[in-house]
Amino acid sequence: MLRAGPLQSLWQHRALAYRLAARDVAARWKGSYLGPLWTILTPLFLLGVYTFVFGTVLKGRWPASDGTQPPFALVLLSGLILVQLFGETVSIASGVIRGNVSFVKQVLFPLEILPFVSFLVAVFHAAITGLLLLLFYAVLYRPPPLAAAWLPLLLVPVPLVTLGVAWFVAALGAYMRDTAQLTAVFVSVMMFLSPVFYAIEAVPERFRFLISWNPLTPVIVGVRSVLFDSTLPPMTPWFIALAVSAVIFQLGFLFFRRTREGFADVI
């Protein structure tokens, strides 16, 4: 277990991870009146508020290359989903070791899947929002273009960077309680340093590095491009992001594996 690489380990324990994730997803509904309905209601409210604030009040515009005017809320949401997926995973992961003391101290448990479980939970919510997005896209705007078929491939860096950071943050969280606060700040910064609320072209050239270091940036740009311009953007930044994500993934896992021996001593 200790010597296996990240992918091997996740694959080996996938059944356990799915089960724990399913439980965590269900745990949010337990005891609530609307139950699973919340997974749909939350993104719906979000979409409604965004449409009103950014579309009606701020009159945000996102002219597509073909001259059409896609609803601004959809454009916003297409980027926001990804940043939220990252943010939710990392926030949960920061407390995941301290939150499962018995797994650390009392059973033989593949601890490295805990951040993966956080990720799966976030993926579930993101997937619901994504499906709603595509639905509204088709209803309010137009049928999805052929280029939308690139979406799954475009998203590949997202799980890599997210899990890499999640492992890092989870391990750090075991040693420092401040990790939760640090993570909250970090996630908000990520949100605004991703081209979610604005187009990357709107950023002055000399400040653009602030945005482009983020491996999520080329993914968001790509997703918007296939959805609203029906074409792939220049892909070089995306490939760099893929490489960076892969490195973060591996490093995060190594950090987690290296530091896990001390978890039991400090929690």
Add this chain to the structure above:
Amino acid sequence: MTAPDERSAATSAAPLALRVSHVGKTYRIYDRPIDRLLEILLPGRRRSRAFRALSDVSFEVARGEAVGVIGRNGSGKTTLLRLICGISPPTEGHIETHGRIAPLLALGAGFNPEFTGAENVRVNAAVLGLSNAEIEARFQKILDFADIGAAVDQPVRTYSSGMYARLAFAVAVSIDPEILVVDEVLSVGDELFARKCFARIEELRAKGVTILFVSHSISAVLQLCDRAILLDQGTLIAEGTARDVMKRYHALLYTGSAHVQRPDLRAALDAEVQLGGEATSSAPSPPTTRDDDLLPATHDDVGGNDEIPDGDGACDPSLVCPDPSELPPDGAVIRGIRLVNRAGEPRNRLAHGALYRLEYEVAFTRDAVGVVLGFHFRTMTGVRLSGAFAPEPPETLDVRAGDVVRVSFPIRMQLLTGTYFIQAAVRSLGEQGFMHRLLDVLAIRIDSARTAGRGIVSLLSAPPRVERVHGNADRPTTSSASVPHD
């Protein structure tokens, strides 16, 4: 289960299930958790203080053996089990295990209070390493074993701690381990459930599962384990048959040997056990047959039985109360309290069914009326078992300052195997409080015969009889098939 025929393998060729060689564990104490992280990331500088939990522990366990791990609190038992289960690595030494280990270090790891019992069973089973198919295949069996009825569909937060334990134990033993490691988890739950757990562990054992068992319950260890190891302050100080090791454990508990210097401790314990053994040779029963094979008591003689030997023959100096205390005397002093056999020799290792006398003197320093002298026996946990006053009220004594009174209580020892404490008191029935009272002044140990029954005290008046009242009269009613004895 891997090999179908583990039982024969375990008894004859005895391949190893577990080898622990020169294992030590040092926990590091960190003032700040971040120091632990820095020590991993920036090795070279120590940022911690050391706490030695185990040192140089070596032993082997053959497949199919049941081994008890005993020792006082903080002696390193749980640390050892955690190392064996692979939950934390040893600092030095090597541990070799053969077969799937089921650690029962805590019940219900990962139970979520909001979920129903059934949901938690599935998750917990997955956490313990079962695949989805295995979980579904065993699910009903688990519920049957837990036997908590319709509660399985209620959230676990509504459970009593007993129900919680039943469910968790049911999952834990369902995983069909080859090595079962149990850490004092059976102390929760009611008596009936504890029995069921034991039955299940016995069953696993009969199938050839190797068992490592930590418990403070003497009877549980004796019942379940062939062998035992005794840990004290992180070192292995005794290893042998469960019965022998238990004796050393007792010596350890009641000599306060913690004060003895470490290297001397083992020798000291050996000497004490030796002392008991030597003295045995002068006792009526030969050394090889003490313990279990003391003559069964014949209880039909109300007055006791002369033939019953009165114990190991020695007054074991190691057997003393851990925590004797005395209330300040108020007009009387109890002195010279002792328990003697029929020959008048002091004894503290007693035989079930034999006759003894509890004697003491009381010196009065003031006048008092309505005085009675009493004693009672208590269990180690403080339950009052039996006592008496002399004289028996309404009769009482009137005394004057300077009087000395001697009292003798004839005792027929009806208690069963265990350690018990005696207290003595003098009071004047007309006054508040005691004139003098000694709490836990004597400790005694009973090694009772098997036939005397179970529990703390025997109510049997004679060996039990069973006869077939309906059925084939040709078949013998009883056979001597070896069933697990308790």
